[in-house]
Amino acid sequence: MDHAIAAQFARLGKALSSPQRVLLLDFLAQGERPVEALATVSGMSLANASQHLRVLLAAHLVANRKQGLQVHYRLAGSAVLSFLASLQGLAESQLAEVAQAAHAHLAVVGDLDGVDHRELQRRVEAGEVVLLDVRPAEEYAASHLPGALSMPADKLRRRLTDLPRNAEIVAYCRGPYCALAVAAVEELRRRGFQARRLADGPVQWAQRRVRTESGPSPVPTNRRQPSPRKP
Amino acid sequence: MDHAIAAQFARLGKALSSPQRVLLLDFLAQGERPVEALATVSGMSLANASQHLRVLLAAHLVANRKQGLQVHYRLAGSAVLSFLASLQGLAESQLAEVAQAAHAHLAVVGDLDGVDHRELQRRVEAGEVVLLDVRPAEEYAASHLPGALSMPADKLRRRLTDLPRNAEIVAYCRGPYCALAVAAVEELRRRGFQARRLADGPVQWAQRRVRTESGPSPVPTNRRQPSPRKP
DNA sequence: ACAGTATTCAATTGTTCAATTGATTACAAT
DNA sequence: ATTGTAATCAATTGAACAATTGAATACTGT
Known part of the structure; x- marks a missing residue:
């Protein structure tokens, strides 16, 4: 393997080398979120979260889109999600501390x-x-x-x-x-x-490959029988 | 996800954040090698290669064993190998530079x-x-x-x-x-x-999950018809 | 146009990291 | 015991990084 190619692989490793960025990726695995929400949930200052997100962006692990004033970040693709799964699998098998x-x-x-x-x-x-x-x-x-x-x-x-x-x-x-x-x-x-x-x-x-759905809750704040049954 | 757990995941990221270590892992994917061989093939000084290997060891990505004077390093398990595969897959899909x-x-x-x-x-x-x-x-x-x-x-x-x-x-x-x-x-x-x-x-x-074999070459230096045929 | 807001940029700090060098350990062979 | 070898350790250097702060940008709503 060439040095230049190894450096490209290491780009991804670098992006994952900070606990904060791993945390951000994990939250992003739940779905698209604006910067402020990610900063709040991960306990970082806004500027700091923004910079970490830019690092992830530079590594092409996340993508963003602007909607009004907010910038929404999301995982860059399903490949990233399945990579996160394999990272977690590796951590569990190799790091006794994690398990x-x-x-x-x-x-x-x-x-x-x-x-x-x-x-x-x-x-x-x-x-x-x-x-x-x-x-x-x-x-x-x-x-x-x-x-x-x-x-x-x-x-x-x-x-x-x-x-x-x-x-x-x-x-x-x-x-x-x-x-x-x-x-x-x-x-x-x-x-x-x-x-x-x-x-x-x-x-x-x-x-x-479990099937999922998206969209708001079918029973937003209602006080109805919420158990869904077959028609 | 907890900060402490994210830090554990980041340990693996850190281990992969250096091109040299990625290179070492790639060589180790070929099989067990002593430190000196790894240093030579990756173009590092012996001390430097040794230290990088210790980092990988601390991350539990590699294991080693002593045989006589030499210390042989190997990947810590098949989970590491399949993780490398998924890292390479991610790099190819996300980093246009790699492809x-x-x-x-x-x-x-x-x-x-x-x-x-x-x-x-x-x-x-x-x-x-x-x-x-x-x-x-x-x-x-x-x-x-x-x-x-x-x-x-x-x-x-x-x-x-x-x-x-x-x-x-x-x-x-x-x-x-x-x-x-x-x-x-x-x-x-x-x-x-x-x-x-x-x-x-x-x-x-x-x-x-391709089947593999190990062991020396069946025709070491002989000048015989080397094409293997069914008995 | 103006004020307000979400985000990013730039400059700064202290910390961590990679590579080099030289010394040290652990072991084998004699 | 002595010598030689493989690997590691320890101390140093310069470079890269994370977090903070304050300023700048881009856009919305009025």
């Missing part, structure tokens, strides 16, 4: 991990399972599992009455390293619901 | 790229194709395609008489970014042989 950290405070008894999404889909459609997407509404809108209800973590408590006590509740969020669904499941169990966490998130869906 | 560089001076008319290895294997066994592995002998020994002959690039000229003029010759080396097979094919064509390059190398074999 340990993940399973230490991010696991709940009865986690669904590496689940058969086709079977899950069938159970959702049959009404045996209520799927909860506990990410922020924008991330649900960008991409979610078919049949899932948008139930942002901070609104869960207020909407408990919408949830059935006879069906199993499966909550998911951004992926195996996201704490939202863990907290949601623990809360639900405390309230007497039968709840489990689905560890997969958009990165894993992409890797396993 | 361009590769196809500029590393392509030969009639390259086999993304070939069906099962079909290739059949033709090799049927004697319709002579497979040449033009990498150094150690790399051939570490892993090669079944039925391939070890024909290091620097010995090709002396062994031209071993090659058939009626069968097609397919040469491969370290992968799409390796120049050895390109040079070999051009040389062979000048001499009137019917030759093509197989762009795949060990990284691609791993990705496509």
Whole structure:
């Protein structure tokens, strides 16, 4: 391999060499976001987030588009998403720290991990399972599992009455390293619901070619029976 | 995703952020090598190569073992190999420079790229194709395609008489970014042989789960008919 | 045109990194 | 024990990087 070509590969490594940029990519895996939202969610100053995004842009890992005053960033393509999946896979297999950290405070008894999404889909459609997407509404809108209800973590408590006590509740969020669904499941169990966490998130869906939908929640703020059934 | 977990992912990115380390990983993808060999082939000083290898070791991307005076390094597992494949895939899809560089001076008319290895294997066994592995002998020994002959690039000229003029010759080396097979094919064509390059190398074999063999060449320096036939 | 907002740019700081050099360790052979 | 060799360590240099700050740009709404 030539030095010049190795340097090109290293460009991608450099882009991934900062924890902040990895964090940004992970958020971008949830869908397109404006700079300010990314800065807030990753805990960086606006200018700093902007500069990190430019680095990712220079590495062609993200793309952006201007809409009014805001600049929306997104992953540069599905290749980036599947690469992130393989990076996470590598980290889990090679870095004991990652697996340990993940399973230490991010696991709940009865986690669904590496689940058969086709079977899950069938159970959702049959009404045996209520799927909860506990990410922020924008991330649900960008991409979610078919049949899932948008139930942002901070609104869960207020909407408990919408949830059935006879069906199993499966909550998911951004992926195996996201704490939202863990907290949601623990809360639900405390309230007497039968709840489990689905560890997969958009990165894993992409890797396993799981079908997704996009668009806003079918039941925005209504107080109706939210469990979707076959017509 | 937590900051601490992102930092773990970034460890891997950091390890890949230097062209020299990418180069080392690419050579290690060919098989286990002692430090000195890696330093030589990558054009680094011994101390420098050693330090880069320690960085890769700290990231758990490589492992080593001591044999006598020498320390032999190898990839830490097959997960690393498949990750390298996905890194190369990402680079090709996202960085126009890579694809361009590769196809500029590393392509030969009639390259086999993304070939069906099962079909290739059949033709090799049927004697319709002579497979040449033009990498150094150690790399051939570490892993090669079944039925391939070890024909290091620097010995090709002396062994031209071993090659058939009626069968097609397919040469491969370290992968799409390796120049050895390109040079070999051009040389062979000048001499009137019917030759093509197989762009795949060990990284691609791993990705496509192509069967490989290891061990020394079946015809070390003999002047015998080297074309392998079915018994 | 004007004010307001989202983002980017530019200059600065302290930190981290890559390569070189020379010294040191670990081991094998004799 | 002594010698030689492979690899690593330690200390140094200059270069690249991350975060902060304040200014500049680009666009919207009025």
